[in-house]
Amino acid sequence: DAGVTQSPTHLIKTRGQQVTLRCSPKSGHDTVSWYQQALGQGPQFIFQYYEEEERQRGNFPDRFSGHQYPNYSSELNVNALLLGDSALYLCASSLAQGGPYNEQFFGPGTRLTVL
Amino acid sequence: GENVEQHPSTLSVQEGDSAVIKCTYSDSASNYFPWYKQELGKRPQLIIDIRSNVGEKKDQRIAVTLNKTAKHFSLHITETQPEDSAVYFCAARIFGNEKLTFGTGTRLTIIP
Numbered sequence: 001d002a003g004v005t006q007s008p009t010h011l012i013k014t015r016g017q018q019v020t021l022r023c024s025p026k027s028g029h030d031t032v033s034w035y036q037q038a039l040g041q042g043p044q045f046i047f048q049y050y051e052e053e054e055r056q057r058g059n060f061p062d063r064f065s066g067h068q069y070p071n072y073s074s075e076l077n078v079n080a081l082l083l084g085d086s087a088l089y090l091c092a093s094s095l096a097q098g099g100p101y102n103e104q105f106f107g108p109g110t111r112l113t114v115l
Numbered sequence: 116g117e118n119v120e121q122h123p124s125t126l127s128v129q130e131g132d133s134a135v136i137k138c139t140y141s142d143s144a145s146n147y148f149p150w151y152k153q154e155l156g157k158r159p160q161l162i163i164d165i166r167s168n169v170g171e172k173k174d175q176r177i178a179v180t181l182n183k184t185a186k187h188f189s190l191h192i193t194e195t196q197p198e199d200s201a202v203y204f205c206a207a208r209i210f211g212n213e214k215l216t217f218g219t220g221t222r223l224t225i226i227p
Contacts, residue, residue, distance in 0.1 A: 004158075033213065042121075042204050042217030043159065056213045059116075090158065100210055101147050101166055106158040 002027055004093050004107035012113045013081050021076040021110045025093030031055075032074040033104060034066060037088040049074050050096055078112075086114045117142040119207050121218025128195055129226050136221045138205035139187040145207040148188050149215070150179060154201045162203075163190070192223075200225045 005024045013019050025032050031050045035043035045058035049068035068074045072093075078085055088111050092104035118141040128134045140148075146167035151159035165172045165179045165188065172179050176195075181188040192199055202222050206215040 031213075033215075035215075040220070042119075042206075042219050043215075045214035045216070048213045058214060101164070103149070103161055103164070104215060106151075106160070108158045 004029075004091055004105050006089075006091050006107040006110050008110060009108070010111045010113075012115065014115050015081055015083060017081050017114075018077065018079045019081060019112060021078075021089050021091075021112070023074045023076070023091030023093075023107055025072050025074070025091075026105050029093035029095050029105070030072050031094045031096045032068060032072065033092045033094070034074070034076045035090040035092065036060070037090055037109070039087070043090055046076070081114045083114050086112060088112075117145060117207055117209055117216040119205060119216050119218045121205050121221060123221060124219065125222045125224070127224045127226055130195055130197060132195055134192045134195055134199070134223055134225075136190045136203055136205070136223070137187060138189070138207075138218050139185075140207040140216075141186070142207070142209055143183075143186065144209045146210040147208040148179070148181060149206050149208075150190050151204045151206065151217075152201045153204065153220075159204060195225045197225050197227055199223060 033048040034046040037043040047057040052068045063079045065077045088109040090109045091107040094104045121138045149164035152162045153159045178191045202220045205218040
């Protein structure tokens with residue numbers, strides 16, 4: 001049973017470029033959340049996707065957008081990259097019907113460096 | 116929105132001693148409090164969680180306590196071992212809300 005997977009593992013971009021990160025949820029899960037973890041900080045919630053729609057969004061600008069496919073996999077897109085976007089981007093999957101205490105399982109993350 | 120504070124930011128304990136990490140939250144509507152362990156370069160992994168209708172939960176050497184009145188919760192690790200060295204994050208989730216709000220983390224170092 002595969003856990004949450006993310007690609008790529010590492011990515012280096014320059015300011016102003018655009019990036020797409022990918023996530024495949026744990027088998028049986030239908031909900032994907034994205035978090036940004038800056039160095040030495042806790043993860044910050046970006047948004048969550050369920051049934052191919054953004055269900056909830058954190059305090060991130062519109063440069064951050066996403067998508068969820070019918071197979072529940074998800075993408076995170078960041079446009080007009082800034083130096084401050086350098087971080088570990090974590091994807092977490094869960095089951096919508098898991099109830100109010102459902103666990104979110106994290107992927108290994110994508111380390112994005114913006115030069 | 117919810118705000119979670121975590122202390123201390125770093126903690127060093129002798130192997131075999133106990134470690135305690137404390138968190139406070141701001142929104143009384145929070146009802147779920149997980150703790151994650153993140154080893155260097157690895158993903159956060161859930162080690163224990165507690166629901167708002169429970170005051171304490173234990174799993175072998177790990178326990179979590181919750182004080183809803185004071186809006187704080189704590190992680191207790193007993194008989195610490197070198198493999199307990201990692202960064203620990205507390206988090207809180209408001210009922211009906213999907214996002215987890217994390218603390219800033221505690222770097223725990225176990226001294227052999």
